[in-house]
Amino acid sequence: MAVAAVALLASVPAAAAAAQPTDVGIQRGSGLEACRSGYVCLYENWQYNQGAAARILRTNEDNSHLDDLNFNDVTSAVYNNTDRVVRIYPHFDYQGVPVTLMPGEHMSFDGVNGTFNDVASSVELLEWRTSRS
Template sequence: MKYRMPLLVGAALLAGAASLPAQAVSSASSAPHTVSVTKGQGKKACSWGVVCLYKNHKLNKGANAAILLTNHSLSRLGKFGFNDRATSVCNHTTRPVRLYEHDGYKGSSETVRPSECKNVRTSFNDRASSVRLGTGPESAR
């Protein structure tokens, strides 16, 4: 009898933990905010879960050039030496991303859909000063 009570309590605790909502478990495993600038080219230089801004067109085709990688919004790309330098972009996230002409998510913008890699439009070339993840027409409610 002495040993049955702790076993029953332990089983009840395990059953309760198994019924936790998925949100509670997944929020604890959120990735930390990261930003880095590296050199490379092509889609493979941009890992899943990040947005990559490339210095040259076609994802730095033909040259290992600067790439800014981030997994969160940045209100000032100049802080990372990438103000007015983005010519192409790869969005390897599940959320839309919007590039803005000015710091603080202001001015004209360009939206990049989830899983999309592209050159920015000619009129926006080398004009991005901030980037916001999770915005754009696709996320409007």
């Protein structure tokens, strides 16, 4: 029995290391540099909160209901600072026609992208990854 217990304990760190730690939260800041590597960042204001620090939602996992984070229908710019493809949907539960961002892509929802301003309600990080390593 002692041997079995040791084997079980040894397997836990390996499993934890294999899974990406998930993190989601609200911070304040402005600019692309406020978005840490490995995260998708949703900015409250156009041009990545240009000119004044404001709310930024950072996440490295899917979120089906941005209202849970008090961030529904407020996103005005987004930065995909991950190696995954990200989709931002206008409705909860990944519904509606999404905006798709490739790894490293960012966009502000003013100008030509203005129809997507203040409508984002869910975020999905696709499992597909780029082949770069």
